[in-house]
Structure formats: C-alpha cells, structure tokens
Amino acid sequence: MAQGTGTPGVTVAVTSGNLQRPVPVLDGIAGIMGTAYTVANIGVVKTVYGYDDAVEKGYTPELEPFLNKQLREFYNELGGTQEVWVLGVEDTMLLKDMVSTTNANGLKKLLAVSRGRVNMPYICRKPDATYTPPVAFLDKDVSDAVTASKALCQYQQKINQPIRLLIEGRVVDVDQANTFMPATASNTYVGVVLGGSLADGSASGSVALARAIKYGAHVKIGNGQNGALTITPVFIGDRPLEEFFPEELDNLSDAGYIIFHHRDGAAGYYFGIDKMAGNDDFEILAYGRMMDKVQRIATATSMPFVETSVRMNPDGTINDADAQYLEDLIKTAILAGTEAQLSAVDVIIPTAQNIINTSTLSIQVKIQPLGYLTWINITMGLTTNL
Template structure:
C-alpha cells in the first residue's frame, strides 16, 4: 500500500531554496561531444543553466536527454545548486559505466574530480545499444544496480566518501507485474525510478525517467527530508507519465510495492509528487529508504573526519595497556561534537533535553591498545521517523 493520508488538510508550501552541500550531485549521461564545448570523459561543475549554455549543451537530438535532465534539475532545485556532469559514449550501456577498467570504473573519474563532494550519482541513459527487455525493463538496469552497489562499497572503503546511485527503470514495458521485486535484491545504496516528463511514443520517445526532477527535489532540501514530503509542495513538472499514461491513470502504487521510486498525485493537491524514496533492498534493511541512506552517509563522513585527528596518535595507557578513561572520553566527545555540529537538524533529538544531540559515541576504555594498536569506536545516530501511513478514526460526539 502506498503512503497516503485518508483525510486531507490544507498545508502551506515551503518556497525557499538554499543550496546544500548534501545536495551536491553528479549526472552521468550518454551524450555527444560539442565542438568548442562539452566533451565526453571530462568532469564539469555547474551552478546554473548559464553554465550549461556556456558548455554549448543545447536541446539537440544528440544531447536532448542530458539537456532535459539539467533543465529539469535547475527548474526544481533553483540556480546555485551544484551539480557535476560526465558524458559517456552512446556505444556504452549503463553497467559499463560502473565496470572497472584497469582497476577504475568510468564513473570514478567524476567522483574523483569532485574530490568527494558528490553525495549522489544520477544516470541519464541514451545508449545506441538496443535494450534487452527482461522482467519488464532493460535487463542492464539490475546489472548496473549490482555494479553500482559494489562501487559504493569499494569507493567508500577506499575514499571515505559514500554516495548513493539513482538509475532509470529504462525501457519499462508497462507491465508492472513483470517487474522484479526489488525487496529481493540487496542494493541498499541504489534506487530505480520509473516515470518521466515525456511519453514513450512522443516526439522524443522517452525510454528513461525524470532523473532531473528527482535530483532537483533532493538537492533542494536537507538529507533528512523525504523527496515526497507533501508539505514542501508539488514538483515543478507540469506533466508526468508512466509510458504513455499520465501518472494519475496508472497504478503507480503497484510500482511502489515492487520497490521502485515513482510519482503520484494527492486528492486535494494540485500537481505531482514523488511517492516515496525506497532503495533496492529488503524493507527491513536499515537503509531501505534514501533518507536513512543519506543521513548515515553524512554521519560516516563526519565520523571519519573527526577520527582522522586521532590516527597514529600517542595514546596514554594504564599499566595493563588499556586506555586511560579520559582519553576515551576525549575521542567520544570529538566525534559527537563533529556530527552534532555539522548535521544539525538532520538528527532526531528531544527538544526538551538540551543534552540530547541525537548522536552517541562510545570508546571502551578496557581495550588493550598497546597489544592490538587498534581502537574500536561505536557511533550511533538517531534517525527521524516518517508518517508513511496515517489512520484516522472520525465520528460524531454528542454531549448529553
């Protein structure tokens, strides 16, 4: 059952747009080089559609999908939002982008160029290779998802810069029943989107998804905010389709039940909304939702940054080689302070308790640092909950 509210209330719309570090994303796209402008295999940093124009990326047949994604991103996120782009030859398929060549996957060139700033990768597929439809969409989508998950794990371990990846449910056949249930795979840093601002049989014959719309909405708000939060207002996109059907005429709830990110409309609200933000993994996975993945990724970055100051540090010890308790407390305080200071409202905390920061760090002082040269640290953060389902009991009351 899709997230819904059985009784609607009128809410205001939050209109402010503030560029956020957590909203620094990367677009990897099938594209064609432009003379004296945009080139394949080169990372570019953009802040507005003016930067897009400066690279001579226009709405041509060659680069329509890249231009569309960027224009929809800035329409949603607003100028000033940082995005990086990287073009791939149209002879490649998306899984190739995540496949190491001489030890380096092509998309790593983009991640490395941004020096760890990129929090999310979004793919824009326009390959000249004909898709092979399996289980309701291009078979390469799930192959790419597995490789993107592997890259996430390897890159995070190597560079300490975790990210998520959003793929298109490319060439979706329209047969919702045929789709793989994404709860059965284990890609908890990867999401797959079905739904676009263009139809399958239109002039541009879209096989992809509204990646720019999703990315723009995510960039507009902090990591803790669900892309489908109704109180933030409808998406800027005036039309959204599943194949040739407008969203409201397609059973998008069935797509959601299969674990896909998709779109919806709400009775009493004009426009379209992201339905929710599931990732391609089991529902009981701690990171089944993108909000939780983005939050833990930020905590990862700040844990690393704070603990780096203690690497190869001289550690005072007791006679038996265990940590001096005050040193353990110093480490704990440093980690908690770094995360609490930098993540602000991203962590859930008790507003009535000034000592509750939403983060706890524990260093066991009984560890023998002399023998092992290893200090084990446990860091826990408290996530927000989300009103995915609201049940209301409504009736009359008579006072006799």
C-alpha cells in the same frame, strides 16, 4: 570602462539570469552521468553552476538534447543555481557499465575527479538506435546496474566518500508485468526512479536528484511541506500517470521503485516513498544520506588523531579520561553538523582495547534517526455527543 565618444549620454546594459538565486549546498553535491553526442563532452567531466552555464559549456538542446534535458529538469526543480558535476558517455555504454569498478571512464571517474565532493550521482542513458532490450516491463540493463553498482558504492564507503546513487528506471513495455523488485536487491546504496516527462520509457531522475539536493539529508524527497514538483506531465512508459489505478502505483512502490504520484487534496505531482534497492536499515534514502553525513563528520573529526597516542592503564585498558575526551569531541562534532536532523547520537570508545599490540582504536557511533509519517491513519465516525 572605456571612454565614450560623441555627445554625452547614458548607456544601459540589461543582463539576464540574475533571478536564478544560488541555492546553498546543504548536505549534497549532485553528479549527472548520461549519454552525450559531441566529442567535447564524451569522457570529459565538467562542472556547471546553472542551466545557462551548462548551455554555455556545450550542453545545448541542439548538440546535447539528452543531457540538456536532465540539467534543465534538475535546475527547474532546484529553483536556482548550484554546482553539478557532469560526465557524458557514448550512447552505447550501458548503465551497468557506467557503474562498473573496472570502467575507467564510468561513474568511478566522475567521483574521482570531484575528489569526493559528489555524494548524490544519477546515471541515465538514451540508447543508440541498434539497442534492443528483451521484452519486459523494465529494461534488464537497469536491474543489472543495480547489482553491478554495489561494488562501487561499497568502495566509496570504504574510502570515506560514501554516495547514494539514483538510477534511471527505463521502461520497455508498460503493458508487461513487472518482475524486478528493487526491494529485494540487497543494495540500499541505490534507488531506481520510475516515471518521466516524456512518453518514451525514460525517467526524470534528475528531478528526484534536485529534490534531494535542495534540502537537508534528513528531508524525504516526498515531504509534503515542500510542495508539489515542477515536472508536468508524468508518464510511466508511454502511459500518463493519471491512467494508472492506485493499486498499480501501490504495487510499483511496494516493489521498491521511487515513483511519482498524486495526493488527495493537492495539485501537482509528488514523489512516493524514497525507496532504495533493499530492505535493511537504509531502505529509505533519508536514512542512508544521514548515515553518510555522519560518516564524513566522524571521519573528519577523527583524522587529526591518526598516529597520535593515548595513555594506557596498568591493566592494558585505555585511560578513561582520554577515551571520554575523544567520545565527547566526536559526539559534539556530529551534533553540531546535524542540528535538528537526528533524534539522538551516542559515541562509545570501549576502553578494553589492546592498542599497544594492534595500534588500532575502535569507535562506536550510534545515531537515532527522525521518525517519518509515511502513512497517517485517521479514525472517524458519528457520535451522539461530544
């Protein structure tokens, strides 16, 4: 510190932002890709570590109102600071183009620059003034993006950097009947978030992103033990959530959307079921995130054994001791990395493998997930005695 001048005294510097505690990284690193307006932020991947840091790096309310809102809602829900990878794109870029495997400036770029760290991206957009979607409940660009994103998600899984993607469910006309059913889309890498803090058809998917990132992969974003969401109010299209009948929200949930809702006896908003766009084993986000986590652990544990060797029995099968050693090593690593997040794990290496001719070892990993209480049925009645 430089020496002072004048008469002796005490100088105090008051700083702000110190109450934003760092939120530890558990099982996810977030990425946000959306509409930007300044040249410095279009096509450029930046890492921010909190809302104030995001503003300092150019995502201000004045220059970048759309991305600023996404980051503000994310960090409000997160309740602290954590790294987020951000990529701004032109307001003419469609959601389906963001997730195209051939778009060098799309989500593929964000994932590549992060070198696999981002495993929970969210894509959203504020269309330019000339954009006119077909009259429908949901912007067709959303359903197109659900379909188009599957190839990129499969690619990420193939290179052992799996992701679960959230897509903004942009509503065009809330009075139109919904015709898109994410539950039938056959792409459970992806979830569509419906509902947001503005009455303009946009969605606050960054809130869902924060709720997922804040807790372990096994924790559902609608977990009632974690309290209500920070967002208020909530609209679907231009209608407040409170104006929807319960059966209307039930229908949207059954269709496969991730929606906001109220819960009896509790204040505030909660997420419904963490539905993904399909009905296979990974139809809820928690199952998919846990599988992704186990894939990364199994890959990291197995990688040191690439181009090593195992002993073979006279009949051409793998030596039992070598197979057992690898099984135990991988299983121990998975259990250590997923403590209390799974019900059970089993690792099997079939010994009847023709490794001498194929140089390929096949390993089976089976995980039993936790069970989730999505519905609770209570039977009640009067009685004359107890």
